[in-house]
Amino acid sequence: MEEESAKLHLSVDCTVFGFDGNRLQVLLIRRIGEFGGLEFHDMKLPGDLVRGVEELDDTARRVLAELTGLRNIPLVQFHAFGSADRTRNPKDVHWVEYAHQAHVKRIVTIAYFALVKIGKSIIHDMEGTEAVWIPVDELPSLAFDHDKIIAVALDYLRTFASMDPSILYDLLPRKFTVTQLRNLYEVVFGSKLDPANFYKKMTQMPYLTALDEYEQGVSHRAARFYRFDKNKYNKSRL
Amino acid sequence: MEEESAKLHLSVDCTVFGFDGNRLQVLLIRRIGEFGGLEFHDMKLPGDLVRGVEELDDTARRVLAELTGLRNIPLVQFHAFGSADRTRNPKDVHWVEYAHQAHVKRIVTIAYFALVKIGKSIIHDMEGTEAVWIPVDELPSLAFDHDKIIAVALDYLRTFASMDPSILYDLLPRKFTVTQLRNLYEVVFGSKLDPANFYKKMTQMPYLTALDEYEQGVSHRAARFYRFDKNKYNKSRL
Numbered sequence: 001m002e003e004e005s006a007k008l009h010l011s012v013d014c015t016v017f018g019f020d021g022n023r024l025q026v027l028l029i030r031r032i033g034e035f036g037g038l039e040f041h042d043m044k045l046p047g048d049l050v051r052g053v054e055e056l057d058d059t060a061r062r063v064l065a066e067l068t069g070l071r072n073i074p075l076v077q078f079h080a081f082g083s084a085d086r087t088r089n090p091k092d093v094h095w096v097e098y099a100h101q102a103h104v105k106r107i108v109t110i111a112y113f114a115l116v117k118i119g120k121s122i123i124h125d126m127e128g129t130e131a132v133w134i135p136v137d138e139l140p141s142l143a144f145d146h147d148k149i150i151a152v153a154l155d156y157l158r159t160f161a162s163m164d165p166s167i168l169y170d171l172l173p174r175k176f177t178v179t180q181l182r183n184l185y186e187v188v189f190g191s192k193l194d195p196a197n198f199y200k201k202m203t204q205m206p207y208l209t210a211l212d213e214y215e216q217g218v219s220h221r222a223a224r225f226y227r228f229d230k231n232k233y234n235k236s237r238l
Numbered sequence: 239m240e241e242e243s244a245k246l247h248l249s250v251d252c253t254v255f256g257f258d259g260n261r262l263q264v265l266l267i268r269r270i271g272e273f274g275g276l277e278f279h280d281m282k283l284p285g286d287l288v289r290g291v292e293e294l295d296d297t298a299r300r301v302l303a304e305l306t307g308l309r310n311i312p313l314v315q316f317h318a319f320g321s322a323d324r325t326r327n328p329k330d331v332h333w334v335e336y337a338h339q340a341h342v343k344r345i346v347t348i349a350y351f352a353l354v355k356i357g358k359s360i361i362h363d364m365e366g367t368e369a370v371w372i373p374v375d376e377l378p379s380l381a382f383d384h385d386k387i388i389a390v391a392l393d394y395l396r397t398f399a400s401m402d403p404s405i406l407y408d409l410l411p412r413k414f415t416v417t418q419l420r421n422l423y424e425v426v427f428g429s430k431l432d433p434a435n436f437y438k439k440m441t442q443m444p445y446l447t448a449l450d451e452y453e454q455g456v457s458h459r460a461a462r463f464y465r466f467d468k469n470k471y472n473k474s475r476l
Binding site for chain 2: 054
């Protein structure tokens with residue numbers, strides 16, 4: 001038992017989603033590694049090993065700040081990924097062992113979830129790492145089981161948004177058009193919605209406030225901007 | 239880093255709730271330990287260290303079967319508890335080190351959640367351990383942070399039951415009275431409900447089927463039994 005457990009490591013990974021008005025995106029870090037004398041390039045979720053006596057929530061906040069510059073983002077722990085199979089790729093093991101000067105066998109990672117407005121400023125180049133927004137329907141080759149973590153995070157987003165749609169407004173700019181909102185519903189729930197029906201339904205919601213502002217510089221008819229009223233939303237749910 | 243991580247261990251704990259018609263109960267294991275030459279008695283959640291390459295979900299199923307005899311119970315992972323503070327009590331550390339012949343510093347536990355009908359047969363005496371139902375409002379002294387794990391599991395139960403009340407019927411016998419159902423709502427959500435209003439509301443629900451069976455051998459007026467119809471419930475939610 002001691003032999004098996006001695007090489008266990010604990011990490012945290014953050015799955016941060018954003019929305020550009022058309023597509024759902026996830027925040028990834030470019031990884032440059034070396035294996036068998038060859039350099040390789042791929043991507044990974046922002047994450048790191050948990051330090052000494054660090055609390056898991058603190059690791060999640062630290063990792064996100066260090067790798068992306070994002071601070072004061074509500075991060076929710078959503079799932080632990082602990083399969084021994086996570087370290088099946090020797091490239092990943094070598095990369096962690098080199099970075100941490102430790103012999104690694106099994107890494108349990110605690111995954112966190114966040115929704116941010118994509119306009120929020122990311123520091124793209126921190127300590128030699130680069131953070132980039134990548135559409136979730138165009139993911140490149142990812143480290144470890146990070147593709148699986150993102151898939152589980154998307155399920156989690158769908159489940160939570162279906163029970164509490166107000167979380168979707170965390171992904172939209174403060175002022176948004178009904179088309180942007182419909183696009184978001186479509187990408188989160190994976191089905192096309194009738195524009196006229198959706199417009200009618202949403203503009204009847206007491207918690208969507210129509211502003212006296214319209215899109216500018218567009219070739220089509222300028223759409224009106226709306227704002228989400230969290231207080232009215234909470235009242236409507238009682 | 240290697241020094242810190244080398245003593246990390248990974249465990250799984252199961253929080254299994256039952257309902258006796260009046261109170262919410264949690265399934266606990268009696269622990270007999272020794273510390274400083276003195277024997278001590280307390281209780282803990284059913285749990286164990288994860289073995290070799292075992293998957294977390296498999297550990298959860300194994301632990302529950304080995305310690306309580308419960309099999310084929312849907313177990314849902316709900317939270318990872320990884321604070322270094324979990325092993326602040328030397329009694330707990332000594333107990334794990336003795337049982338597993340390993341030097342233990344930090345134990346990350348992945349907590350699972352299950353709802354069972356309390357009539358389901360528990361094997362109370364497995365391999366020298368004893369499994370017992372204990373009311374959640376009368377918890378004794380518990381190992382590690384198991385009191386905190388139970389509190390988080392209760393929050394999780396409340397949140398999920400408020401979004402999907404059908405899970406509450408997993409806690410009731412197949413045939414139940416409206417009073418039992420009201421008691422369950424009251425203990426889960428922590429507030430008193432008006433009996434007449436509740437009766438009227440629930441008996442109007444299309445998914446509660448009135449049976450031609452009544453309580454027997456009761457001193458008060460015999461109450462009618464109802465059954466929960468999952469198919470009708472799912473249709474009512476579309």
